[in-house]
Amino acid sequence: MILENSVPIGYQIFIYVIFIYSVILFISYLLIGIFSIGFTRDYMLQNRFTDYRVLSSSIYAPSISLLAPAYNEGKNIAENVRSLLSIFYTNMEIIVINDGSTDNSLQILIELYELEKRDYFVSYEVESLEIKGVYKSRNPLYNKLIVIDKENGGKSDSLNAGINISSNKYLICIDADCILEQDALLKMMKPFLKQTEGERVIASGGVIRVANSCDIENGELIKVNMPLKYLPRIQVLEYIRAFILGRMAWSRLNGLLIISGAFGAFDKEIVIKCGGYSHKTVGEDMELVVRMRRYMEDLKLKYRITYIPDPLCWTEVPESISILGRQRNRWMRGTIETMYTHKKLFLNPSYGVLGLLSYPYWFFFEMCAPIIEIGGFVLLVILALLHLMNWDFFFLYLLCILLFSYLYSAFAILMEVLTFHQYKRRIDVFSLLLTSLTEPFIFHPFIVISSARGYFDYFFKNKVWGIMTRKGFTLKSVKINNFKKSNILEANKAEIKNNEKNKWGGPNSHESRFIFLFSRLLALLYNSFKYYLPHFILLTTWVFLTSLFEISYDIKSHGLPKMFSATVGLICIKDFSFSIFLGVCFFPFFTLLYSYKKMAAHLYFIIAAVFIILLQFILSAYFVTALVPLGADVWGYSLNDIKQTVGASAVINIYAIGGFILLLIIVSASFIYFTNKINLKPIVSVGSLLLFLILALINMSAISDKWLPGEEFSNMLCLNKANYFFKENIIYFFPSMKGNTLNEDNLSDDSHYTGNDTTVVQMNYINEKEYPFLHTIDTTVDVLTPFFNKSNKPPNIVFLIVEGLGRAFTNQGAYLGNFTPFIDSLAGQSLYWKNFLSEGGRTFAVLPSLLGSLPFAKSGFTELGDAMPEHLSILNIAEKNAYKTSFFYGGDAHFDNMDIFLQKNHIGKINDQKSFPETYTKLPAGASGFSWGYGDKELFRRYFEVIHSEDQPYLNIVLTVSTHSPFLINEQERYLDRFEERMTELGFNNKEKAEHRFYKYQYASILFMNDAVKNFIEQYKLRPDFANTVFIITGDHRMPEIPMSTKIDRYHVPLLIYSALLKRRAVFSSISTHFDVTPSIATWLTKSYHLITPLITSWMGTGLDTTRYFRNIHAYPFMQTKNEIIDFVMGKYMINDHNLFQIEENMDLTPISNQNKANQLESGFDKFTIRNLNFIKTNRLMSDSLLRFYNPL
């Protein structure tokens, strides 16, 4: 639900398990709330008719032994014992157990209460360490008091010693520092008097309330106050929720599993039969209750554990984080130990409510809760990093959870106000409500982490007999380590040994194995992260340094980017986001290796990080050179193509290689040296972990996209290039991760990617299953005939495709200035489409889309190579109609498989650099000694040398190369001067000139090309065939090496149709693309010269639009790189990677938010994608019989 649908089903199942878990938990809370209402109301009513004073002096009142263990409580012992002695209950003995205190506690008691040692007979009915002495008072005033002095053995052992000494029927166990209400014992004992024949009350629990900030005098609570500090205050809320709601409800169901160790009453006979308190757990209070219940269940005896909701016992709760953390750690350990010890109960129907309800509830919602919460959180972070989150649902879901949490807290407060109303002031209630607001963000995460540490400690530290914290009169950390002499000690040693065995030898049951592995995993994760953190910090530093290099290099190469400060800010955010992403990606394998060997993890990180950093350096350098980030398009080129491009760009030289090696050494050394130097405190590690998780959860990169400067180049500069590279490659190799959901059922819709936009031309598809793009050509209107005079014979056609000719710097209205004065003047004599678009962002797309109006397939049509399916193009149509065809190119025609494509179209002749005689001069070679081939002037010279005036019409394609990176031309100096002159002609100010000079080689090459075209046309004019020749002049794409302003800028090129046959010139503002050229030319030739053309084709285009005002009747996709089809234009709108823009009249893009329109475009885009996927699958465009007519074998 929270995930995008493209997520694998395994993730979905996991998420839904968590979803179901939380729903059950909510329902449980709801039921707990409802159950507690009735029970509390009944209790309150019953209380009105109960006079507890009857009990206090009756000889029939049950006899009580009150057990109060104490360790090193010298400061408070006297006052606390006095408080206990002041309790009025006839049939009672008070047993204070001095648990081997090292202070003067015992001495104080002896002196104050006139104690003398008695030779008590102790029968050790339950296990406890040796009792050194039993003291009773000589003073009859204190005849209820018994003090036991024993060896130190922990709380359980002390209580067991007390049980062995006790002589009464019921036990009341309290923490010695608790403050009891005067009638606490009376209320606590009443349930034991209400037991009936059939049902025995074996234990009774009471509410524990928070005594912090309360007024206490002589061990008596005088006034209840709301705690002033945050931690105790939030624990007030927690205690109210737990005691007033939770335990009341469980009590009603007779499902209580725990009675607080701070105050609980027990049937001594059952306690002894169960063996007393366990030494094997730190959760002795819970364990005893579970054991007692189990005992009763095993014997099939009816029993009840009752609960008194009255505030009977007040205790100080931890005020410091560390003590609270240890307390919750201990509670969790106790829970795990109890759950493990009594695993037999789990969903065991023979234990009734205990086995089917109480135990599973505690197991899932108390014991597993922190693990599930942390697990869910980690998964959330991973999904967020992978951009797989559906944030709308996530935040709504989170809102529901938060509101429910607040509701539960508010309901608990309401119950408190309606019942016992301890906090009278309204401001206290308000304070509690406010505190509850912070709970999910501050207190709860802390509790979860502390509980998780409980898991860790359970497996990795000495358990019961190791370091243990327990609360006595004051909260102190107690080390219990002196076990000597006793038989029990030996047993404990055996236990420890057994634990060690478990630790290293593995657990011995499925349940323990699960818990063991889970806890160990947690511990491993923490330690691994601690070690990981310095590595991560260094990695982040290097990511920033690399970006620093990029921005510096860019400033050096291209000057200060526009909106510099915003750009730098965003670079920082995106770099940090990328670091977090890397941090999450590297961590699992790092941890895996760490579990094996620390050094292996260290080495792995260095190798991975160095690879990333160097890659980022390379990609940054590429970007500054190419001005576009490198993505998955790298896979669209053959090795030879890459060699050619890289070689031509002259980026690899001895200095670059040397610098690369030096960088490798520096980066590696920094990781080797500094990771051991960074020594972080545990608190920093934990804080960092939290921060790390929070930042991982927040998709900073996506959020920061809203603040992109807007100008395309600056936008791209902000990107972390390695992040971009990985993202694009992930999408390339795992297309399903893109997030698109295509529904093939919609394909049969007879609209052509149009949604409901009726202004867009629609096609009639014929046989979509076999030929996905096949349609009738009746949608193509003959728009060109009106502009041409008809000659006697079919006209010659010359396609002049200029490398990188973008509208950004071509003709009037170019926002970078008009650097093509001749082409501009030619436009004045032509049919000129000023808002024309190429179909590709690089050269690979131009021939198929311009000459064949062909779909892109997977990586561009030409990339299909020999597998290119037979198809129709203007070339094979021309040939069928007796045209002579040729291709002219100064470079290698095999680049981008252009030669294969042309041969597939049965071109007459390919004239590329291999056919140039030696008398021609190549373009200057770059530093690597590589040249792209022959410059434009030489190309045109060769053109005229090859073609002759013939009667047979011809169709020639000329593709220029001078305006390609590295922009080295033979008349460099001359054209650099010409560039300066042109800037002056254009009236540039000094600032504009300085900005343009960063791209002087690019502009010089453009001016060179302009002159070459000028010579070409002028020379053509001298030829007799000029009168019957039509020149179609366009760019293959916009040169990306001069920064672009928008996403559409890359495709914005001019289209000129120039001919002596033209009746009139015209300028068109409507949008058309390369896809439209072949359909229109073919239709015009058919109508005017009766060329044989097919009635059905697979052409992508519907024809040129000769409307003079700004409009777009087309809906086409665009292919930016060989692996990136993320652009789609329909009408006056464009989507780029699912972002919607409106196309302005000047071809600027304005981001807009219009879900309806976005859906229309996405729908149209989806339809293309499905057809394209079908085409990739079938690799068929038309039937063989039709094709054979145009493409004879």
Add this chain to the structure above:
Amino acid sequence: MLFLFDSAQYLFIYLQPKPANAVNAFYYLLNFGFFKKENDIFKLHVLVTSAILIGTVLFIVISTIYLYLFLKKKKFEYVTGISNLTETWISEKILQAPILEYKSDSGISKVLNSKKGRQIVINLLISSKKNFTGLVAKNIVTLYELLELPNDSTRKLSSKKWAIKARGIQELYMMEQTSSLPLIFKYTADQNEFVRLEAQIGLINMMGFAGLNFLESSKYLLSDWQQLKLLYQLRMSEKPSNLLEKVPIWLSSSNHSVVIFSLKLCQEYHLEAMRLEVVSCLTHSYFWIRAQAVRTLVSIADRFTPSILESVYYTFNLSLQLYILEELVGISTDKELPFLIHLLDSEENQVQLRASIVIASINASGLGIIEERAKIQQEPFKRIVKHIKSLQ
């Protein structure tokens, strides 16, 4: 609201039977039909609706808290106001000579005209009654009657709520409304234990021991708490002469709790004449009757008691055995010595200890017996000797 309506519509549409049969349903689940993207709007609505509902309930809960606090304060002010007004008036009335008539008083009439006001007056009268005896107490009852408040109390008995019913009974017996006795007696067999207990206490309160008549027909168990309350209430009545006639009847009751309560009565009032009946209870099939019989018998012990206890000793469980041994201290004689010495061989340390204490208490040579045993069997008798000496 529109959103809720909208959500309901979505829910309705969603719940249309897409999975027409079990196979389809399984397939649907397998494909996470609910979680498919086409259901996103539905899910969104469910979540938003949930958030709105939870938020609304949260708002209601918080409002209730403050509304309750406000009403509580108002109620306190109201009660305090009326209490101040009536307290003085009641004090004046009840401290005067016997009240014969009630003269209308504008202030108090206003209070008595309202149900709440009358209840406040009743509460005041009851709390006063607890603090006074003699003439003043009589005046309070008279005033209660003159103000026609018994009607209010009686009316409560017909309530369906047990707490109100119990409150009515409490008011009636506190105000000594003997005319209500038949009515109250009826409630001694009420289903609700609190109503029952209040009725039973009421009978005892007004009739003394005669009020225990309900025991003969009691089908409900009397819990320890109820018994304790009844005994407490009985202490305020004079011991009747005909108790010895009634107790044997109750001791033969089929209701175990009545038998136990009767045993407690024997213990409480030292009914030595009942010793034989008590002894017969030592062999009762119900454990807790036997247990109470031991306690009662010890409280009315004679010279035969130790041997009786000795004879039943082995029929009891350990805790009662220990109890018997504890009670034998001071009443045992040389006759029981063989039995007690035999107990020194017990496997239970506690039995050995208690038996030793009893032996040591019989005569001066008793301790010697244990010391001799300690020479033969040091553990645990050496410690036991120390323990006994420590007690002396």
